[in-house]
Structures are given as structure tokens and as C-alpha cells.
Amino acid sequence: MENAGGEQVEHEISEYIAASDWKKVIDLGQVLPFNSRVKYLWVWPLQDDLERIQEALVRFGISRVLSIGCGTGLLEWLITAATGISVAGVEKDEQWWRSKYATRTYIPMVFAEAMTNVDESQGQQQTTWQAMMFCYFNNGAAFREYVKNFNGHYVIIAGPMEGRGVHTDPLPFGAKFPADQDWEVVHSIPVGSENLNQFVIYQKRSNKEAIYFS
Numbered sequence: 676m677e678n679a680g681g682e683q684v685e686h687e688i689s690e691y692i693a694a695s696d697w698k699k700v701i702d703l704g705q706v707l708p709f710n711s712r713v714k715y716l717w718v719w720p721l722q723d724d725l726e727r728i729q730e731a732l733v734r735f736g737i738s739r740v741l742s743i744g745c746g747t748g749l750l751e752w753l754i755t756a757a758t759g760i761s762v763a764g765v766e767k768d769e770q771w772w773r774s775k776y777a778t779r780t781y782i783p784m785v786f787a788e789a790m791t792n793v794d795e796s797q798g799q800q801q802t803t804w805q806a807m808m809f810c811y812f813n814n815g816a817a818f819r820e821y822v823k824n825f826n827g828h829y830v831i832i833a834g835p836m837e838g839r840g841v842h843t844d845p846l847p848f849g850a851k852f853p854a855d856q857d858w859e860v861v862h863s864i865p866v867g868s869e870n871l872n873q874f875v876i877y878q879k880r881s882n883k884e885a886i887y888f889s
């Protein structure tokens with residue numbers, strides 16, 4: 676029964692995606708019980724949230740985002756469909772994601788087995804990614820490695836607020852960055868209907884003035 680329900684939800688999501696109907700995907704997320712909806716995505720945005728995300732990304736000149744640990748890629752698909760801002764995904768463990776046990780995925784993925792140097796692996800392409808995103812990421816050491824090797828000025832962390840009984844590493848506020856780098860929060864947006872998640876934009880401090888006043 677559980678599986679049948681899951682297959683039905685995946686089928687509906689895929690149908691809406693094929694029709695580019697991101698509003699129906701969002702509505703579906705809201706009717707699913709919490710325990711079921713998080714199987715597809717930890718942070719289910721509302722329409723207003725996506726508008727605020729678009730405003731913020733445009734304001735900071737972010738038009739291409741690389742999402743590390745994208746899972747199904749549904750959040751990334753929603754952001755792209757609703758805002759036109761392109762979001763690509765990176766996952767680890769290609770074998771598992773290609774297996775019959777894996778959840779369906781909604782965006783093309785780059786696989787990064789034990790890889791944290793995205794700049795190196797993506798060659799020329801990386802220069803156009805202005806932000807690296809981590810949504811419910813769960814490996815603080817890998818987070819720091821990815822950030823250390825990233826040349827862009829923005830890092831986005833989507834995840835639960837502290838003290839809500841859900842833990843991620845990094846948490847959206849107070850993330851532990853590489854020791855020799857200075858990052859600060861420049862914008863945050865509450866996301867979803869649960870009063871749980873935040874979408875927080877960090878900017879590399881050394882670049883801040885150049886970006887604001889150029």
C-alpha cells in the first residue's frame with residue numbers, strides 16, 4: 676500500500692513536470708502528510724517563497740546555481756521552472772541512483788563519487804555558476820571541501836532552523852565554513868508551510884564591497 680501510494684505520487688509529480696506545471700507540484704506537496712512529502716523533498720516551497728527566492732537571486736546577480744546533494748532534484752526543478760534561474764544537481768553514489776531501488780530523479784545529475792572539487796570536475800562550465808546550494812546537506816566536512824574549491828561568491832543553505840528536532844550539517848544559520856574564509860548571511864527567506872525551513876544566502880566577505888558597489 677505504502678509503495679503503491681509512493682508510485683502514484685511519483686507518477687503525478689512526473690506528469691506535472693512533463694506539463695511544466697510547477698504550481699500543481701507545489702499543491703501536491705501541501706496535500707501530502709509531512710512524513711510522505713519529505714520522501715520526495717525536504718524543503719517544499721510555496722508559490723510566494725519561489726517569488727521571494729527569484730527576487731533575491733536576481734538581486735544578487737545569481738542566474739546559475741549548482742546544488743550539491745540534490746537528491747531527487749525536485750527543489751532544483753521547481754526553482755528553475757518557477758523562476759527561469761537554472762539549477763544543476765550533483766549527487767554521490769551513481770550506482771545507487773541508477774538502481775531500481777532509487778527514487779525517481781527530476782533533473783539531469785552530475786555524479787561526484789568522493790569528489791568535492793566541483794571547479795576541477797566541471798572544467799569551463801563552473802565559471803558561470805554564481806552560487807553553490809546545499810539543501811538538507813548532511814556532511815559538514817564535505818560541505819567545507821566543496822566551498823573551499825568553489826570560486827563563486829555565494830553559498831545558499833536551505834534547511835531547518837535550529838532547535839526544531841531536525842539536524843543538518845550545515846544548518847542554514849551559523850554554518851561552519853572553511854577556517855580561512857569569511858562568509859556572512861546577506862539574505863534569508865522562510866520556506867514552506869511548516870515554520871521549519873529557511874533558505875539562507877551567504878556572501879563571501881572579501882568580495883562583498885566589490886559586488887555591492889561596482
Ligand SMILES: C[S@@+](CC[C@H](N)C(=O)[O-])C[C@H]1O[C@@H](n2cnc3c(N)ncnc32)[C@H](O)[C@@H]1O
Pocket residue numbers: 715716717718743744745746747750765766767787789790809810811812813814817
Ligand atoms: C538529506 S539528503 C537531501 C536531498 C535533497 N537535497 C533534499 O533536500 O531533499 C542529502 C543528500 O546529500 C547527498 N550527499 C551527501 N554527501 C555528498 C557528497 N559528498 N557529494 C554529493 N552529494 C552528497 C546524499 O546522497 C543525499 O542525497
